[in-house]
Amino acid sequence: MAIPPEIFLLPPKSEATLQQQIQQIVAETIVSGRCAAGERMPSSRKLADHLGVSRITVTLAYTELVANEYLISRDRSGYFVADSAPKRPIFVGQTAEEKGGVDWESRLAHRPRSREDILRPPNWTDYKYPFIYGQSDPDLFDHRNWRNCSLRAVGRKDFNTLTHDHYQNDDPMLVEFILRYILPRRGIRAHPDEILITLGGQNALWMIAQLLLSEGQKAIVENPCFPGLRKIFDQMRYVASSIDVDNEGLPPDLIPPDADVVFTTPSHHAPTNVTMPLDRRLAMLEKALREDFIIVEDDYEFEMSFLSPPAPALKSMDQAGSVIYLGSFSKSIFPGLRLGYVVAAKPLIQEMRKLRTVVLRHPPSHIQRTTAYFLSLGHYDSQINRMARAFSKRRAIMEACIREFKLKLDVHEMHGGSSFWMKAPPGVDTTKLALELRKHSVLIEPGSAFYAYRSPDTSHYRLAYSSINANLIHDGMELVAAAMEAAEKAQ
Structure with missing residues (x-):
């Protein structure tokens, strides 16, 4: 890999000769670790043009750096950072206070609480x-068609969609496909102003918790449950109430009468995979209406009901608008996509859209449009x-x-x-x-x-x-x- 000449700048007001200055800035860059062993240095001509000095000055500096084992010279290939180049020593245990820098331990006002992650190595x-x-x-992934959809999304036809700042708005093509093809599979009917595109389920859960929960309100979660939800509560300094699930999911009769929001995964409970039966779903909806609480239905992985047809979504049977429905493409397309959606009443979607703008305007346009093409062309x-x-x-x-x-x-x-x-x-x-x-x-x-x-x-x-x-x-x-x-x- 060639090192760009732009990373080298001559020091202002130096009393050293130009050759010495070049030796100093190159040696410092190598010692600091910004240039790694084996990387090719800029040619003497390019570095001379960049620094505004003569080429012979750079050549002499390089020759001296070779003598000092910072660089090596290879015939017809140029100069390279030597494997034997000196490295700056690392002093273990040196703290910010010893360096005289910022004490970040005392500056952090709201640090995420330490909660156990799922034990899974990154490699x-x-x-x-x-x-x-x-x-x-x-x-199992359709690499070729995803690539084609991605190229189509960055083409001239979609230039405005790709490059414009759409403020609070989502890609209308993606929203339209979710409305017409995804939601009907779950028996859900909605309008465009009742859908918000999110950066996956975690992003959706965070916005919902921020808008619906405050001190004195009671949230109910399943036990066991998705660890990311508890991390959201930890960061909010909020303590939710847990209800143990059984072989049919969350028991509605155990939901206390003072509950405000109930988070549930009825189609595939996380992590046990149990499916909540129809009678229990109806009982939960009736109780929500009677006792005035909101249900957050995380319908992740509903596409993977290959042993039997998926049960109706709670949202499809919701007559009072008390269910907030979460969907995601992380399991059905690929997890790195980080794209999902929320279906809820228009007033809540409006507030979620405003809250999303505080952190980000909208998910990246080219990702939304690529996904829209992948869905609409039948590849999904x-x-x-x-x-x-x-x-x-x-x-x-x-x-x-x-x-x-x-x-x-x-x-x-x-x-x-x-x-x-x-x-x-x-x-x-x-x-x-x-x-x-x-x-x-x-x-x-x-x-x-x-x-x-x-x-x-x-x-x-x-x-x-x-x-x-x-x-x-x-x-x-x-x-x-x-x-x-x-x-x-x-x-």
Whole structure:
């Protein structure tokens, strides 16, 4: 990689010669780490033109830097930063106070509280058996058509959509497709002014919590639940009330009469994957109307109901406008897209739009338009079908392995999804188990991050099949079972 000449500037009012000044600025840049070993220096002509000095002055400076082992010269290739170049020493433990800089520890007024994350290494692709949730399988993604849609979105025809600041507005093509093709699959009818595009589900949950919750109001969350929701409350210095789910999801009869907002995942409960039955959904809607609370329905992964048809969304049966519906493309297209949407009453959408503007005007226009083309040209449905077939096959293999290796499912009745919620034998700590399995290139997700502080849990874990090749599942599950048996015997 060539180093641009623009990073080098001569010091003002220096008494050193030009050659010495060039040696100093190059040496300082290398020692500071801004130029790495092996990188090519600007040619003597380019650096001379940039600094406004003669070429021979730069050549002499480079020659001296070679003698001092900062640079090496390669015939017909130029000068390069030497592997032996000096580096500035790093003093471990030196603090901002010792340097005389800003004491950020005392300046931060609202630091995010430390809450356990789902145990998942960032280099998960390096592991042979990644039973982790929510990541994409490159073999299932429609790379070619996504690329074509992306090129179309940056073309001349869509120039205004791509480049203009649309202030609070979203891409009308994407909104139109969600209205006409996505929401009808969930039985939902809405108007354009009842939809807001978000940067994924987390962004939507944050805006809803900011607008609907304040001191003295009561929010209800499922236990276990999506860890990101509890992190939002932590940052707000807000404490929500948790209700334990059962094999049919959140029990409506346990919702207290003073509840103001209830957050729920009825189609695929996070993380157990249980589906709330129709009678319970109706009971929750009736209670919301009777006791005047708002329901936030996170309908993530509804597309993955490949074992049976998806149950009707709460929003589709909502006659009073008390349901706020959240959808996302993170699981159906790819998680790095970070694009979702909210469907709610017009007054709330207006306020959410205003709040979104405080942080960002709107999600990037080219991402919205690319997604709109991907959806409208039929590529989205094709990808969903491809994923459903692959997931159904992987799920069948995992179910057979669970029976073969006598692993314990915590939830049996599921309509699809992309993971299993598992329970370890008594006394087995799944966090320790997960760390032990990493030594064998196996990744599982301990369940402790999903539970409230008042009910810590180390016995559950999640096994997902969205990211692992079907041919590797049996061997990976065998390793999980062997580690589980060893951990149980060690008790």
